[in-house]
Amino acid sequence: MSAVPLDPTATVVPWDDDLVLLYERHYDDLVRLAYLVSGQAAQAEEVVQDAFVRTQRSWARVRDPLPYLRTAVVNGCRSLGRRQVLERERRPRPPEPVPFAADELWDALGTLTDRQRAAVVLRFYCDLPDAEIATALGCRVPTVRTSIHRALAKLRKEIDR
Amino acid sequence: MTRSPVLDDEAFEAELRAMLARRATDVRPARPPVPAGPTAVPLVRPASRRRRWAAVAAAAAAVLVVAGAAVMLAGGVGRDRAETDSGPAAEPAPPDVPDVFQTLGAVWPVVGRDALAALVSDPGDMAATLSSPESAAATYLAEVAPAATADLAGMVVGPDGDATVPWSSGDLTGVVALRNAGVATIPIWVVTGAETDGVQVTFGALESAGTDIGFALHVTGPATGHELRVEAFADGEEATVRDGPAHPDGITANLEVVAPWGADVEVLVRAVDAAGTYLSTSHTGFTLPATPEAPEAPDAPADPGLVGEGAVEMSGTFAGTELFTFTADPDCEIDHSLDATLTIGDSTTWSLTATYCGSMSEGAERVTAEGVFTLTTPGGDTLSGRLLADTELATSSGPYTLEVAEGTGAYAGATGSCRLGSRLLDDPPPDSQAREGTFSCEISR
Numbered sequence: 025m026s027a028v029p030l031d032p033t034a035t036v037v038p039w040d041d042d043l044v045l046l047y048e049r050h051y052d053d054l055v056r057l058a059y060l061v062s063g064q065a066a067q068a069e070e071v072v073q074d075a076f077v078r079t080q081r082s083w084a085r086v087r088d089p090l091p092y093l094r095t096a097v098v099n100g101c102r103s104l105g106r107r108q109v110l111e112r113e114r115r116p117r118p119p120e121p122v123p124f125a126a127d128e129l130w131d132a133l134g135t136l137t138d139r140q141r142a143a144v145v146l147r148f149y150c151d152l153p154d155a156e157i158a159t160a161l162g163c164r165v166p167t168v169r170t171s172i173h174r175a176l177a178k179l180r181k182e183i184d185r
Numbered sequence: 186m187t188r189s190p191v192l193d194d195e196a197f198e199a200e201l202r203a204m205l206a207r208r209a210t211d212v213r214p215a216r217p218p219v220p221a222g223p224t225a226v227p228l229v230r231p232a233s234r235r236r237r238w239a240a241v242a243a244a245a246a247a248v249l250v251v252a253g254a255a256v257m258l259a260g261g262v263g264r265d266r267a268e269t270d271s272g273p274a275a276e277p278a279p280p281d282v283p284d285v286f287q288t289l290g291a292v293w294p295v296v297g298r299d300a301l302a303a304l305v306s307d308p309g310d311m312a313a314t315l316s317s318p319e320s321a322a323a324t325y326l327a328e329v330a331p332a333a334t335a336d337l338a339g340m341v342v343g344p345d346g347d348a349t350v351p352w353s354s355g356d357l358t359g360v361v362a363l364r365n366a367g368v369a370t371i372p373i374w375v376v377t378g379a380e381t382d383g384v385q386v387t388f389g390a391l392e393s394a395g396t397d398i399g400f401a402l403h404v405t406g407p408a409t410g411h412e413l414r415v416e417a418f419a420d421g422e423e424a425t426v427r428d429g430p431a432h433p434d435g436i437t438a439n440l441e442v443v444a445p446w447g448a449d450v451e452v453l454v455r456a457v458d459a460a461g462t463y464l465s466t467s468h469t470g471f472t473l474p475a476t477p478e479a480p481e482a483p484d485a486p487a488d489p490g491l492v493g494e495g496a497v498e499m500s501g502t503f504a505g506t507e508l509f510t511f512t513a514d515p516d517c518e519i520d521h522s523l524d525a526t527l528t529i530g531d532s533t534t535w536s537l538t539a540t541y542c543g544s545m546s547e548g549a550e551r552v553t554a555e556g557v558f559t560l561t562t563p564g565g566d567t568l569s570g571r572l573l574a575d576t577e578l579a580t581s582s583g584p585y586t587l588e589v590a591e592g593t594g595a596y597a598g599a600t601g602s603c604r605l606g607s608r609l610l611d612d613p614p615p616d617s618q619a620r621e622g623t624f625s626c627e628i629s630r
Contacts (some may be wrong), residue, residue: 039462043240051214055212055214056209056214059209059212060208068212069215147339148198148201170545177202180194
């Protein structure tokens with residue numbers, strides 16, 4: 025947390041060197057994570073940029089920056105997801121989709137809840153252990169397990185395996 | 186590194202991994218440079234810090250409730266701060282200049298965790314008023330700016346539960362911003378701000394980490410010719426506002442406030458030009474969560490045994506192990522069994538066994554369960570009946586209710602109920618979890 029007093033001459037709190045390094049090394053990966061979790065390419069970079077800004081704000085308290093960033097990205101994506109739900113509720117029902125086979129599983133991801141989708145991406149894309157997924161999702165390990173369990177069951181049902 | 190055995194279909198997992206890796210290449214990130222420049226918005230301390238809000242702090246007007254990730258924004262005004270709602274005004278406002286916004290006779294809107302709950306559970310005039318953005322905006326303007334007219338035909342309802350309603354008063358025009366703080370089926374439209382066509386300031390990215398609160402001010406309109414005056418209060422007392430990190434977009438200022446646990450915090454931001462005219466005023470408030478309370482010591486036990494007819498209340502602590510298994514049975518998605526010990530006072534212990542079936546909510550947020558239980562006293566008498574559980578998965582905690590339907594021995598014919606405040610202990614091994622908490626029972630026969 026910065027301690028710069030509010031003052032006309034106050035300008036900017038520079039980014040910590042370590043955070044800059046994280047930004048340079050992990051920005052692209054986090055954007056891909058945001059895209060996979062949210063399904064929205066256009067908003068993925070915005071989510072990640074906001075996550076870095078929030079991390080900078082809390083930098084003095086952050087002990088594990090990468091998990092913290094990952095959590096911020098997932099939370100940002102879930103906020104997007106909530107807005108998507110509202111959009112879907114207010115939008116006329118689209119015609120029945122005729123998915124391409126190659127995208128069938130990707131489309132099925134869209135049927136998951138925000139938490140389920142994030143858990144699946146963190147597990148099967150980021151290859152994270154349960155404990156780190158729980159940290160990213162802000163839940164407990166059993167919740168991760170149940171979320172993934174239900175997500176996979178739903179995915180398999182969606183693609184009618 | 187622990188990974189739960191969530192699936193036995195390795196081919197499906199491989200297909201899922203491959204698909205995610207393939208789709209990850211859909212995006213081609215273009216990493217912008219690290220933001221280094223100062224914010225374009227000059228921030229100054231106000232020259233005068235009048236204590237205009239203390240009286241209304243207790244009224245809990247304009248409360249933004251921060252509860253975990255759930256944030257509801259709400260604007261509000263009171264008698265002492267009618268001028269804090271948006272709109273042009275002079276500082277100091279000459280008394281003979283008619284303000285667009287009038288002094289209020291009542292705090293409005295009524296927003297806050299308790300008030301919202303009351304509105305939902307007891308629909309009344311206010312609920313009807315807040316059930317649509319049109320009526321909420323019209324009521325708001327009638328309260329704070331009787332001379333203004335709402336242009337309901339120009340209302341815009343966004344896809345994310347936000348709405349704007351234009352208004353005008355003579356040559357002056359502006360917009361009332363609203364947000365649906367309820368749900369789609371039970372909307373509760375609250376005013377989050379009001380702006381003229383001058384500089385507009387909106388709050389965003391508000392988050393709380395303990396007693397440190399961060400938020401962003403997004404400023405649109407002319408980049409120069411004004412300054413932002415920022416004031417923050419915690420329970421009516423002035424609170425320190427300090428700069429946060431720069432935002433890459435250059436038009437967002439990040440600020441931070443430190444306030445005590447449980448404080449009602451209010452933030453007022455005004456864009457003021459050189460002549461002292463308010464180009465915009467924005468206000469928000471929020472309540473920090475209370476410090477987590479230490480667990481209460483169990484009450485001294487009443488007589489744990491029933492002697493003759495009558496009622497007995499008892500309480501204490503419990504601890505046990507809960508086993509659970511996922512099943513393919515739609516009527517019993519998660520099969521549970523619980524083996525626990527209830528300790529009444531320091532020494533008397535009862536055993537509790539229970540089996541119950543749980544169902545997970547669609548969003549995997551909660552598990553509700555129902556089953557049967559048996560409580561056994563040291564002397565072998567029993568109480569039995571139905572168990573109901575409602576567990577929040579984020580914390581793996583929630584109440585367990587034991588509805589006593591029958592008993593044996595000294596408890597023959599007993600009825601009543603027990604409530605267990607169950608919480609999960611450390612991360613458990615798969616399919617098993619240790620629980621503990623307090624309990625209380627009221628039993629009669």
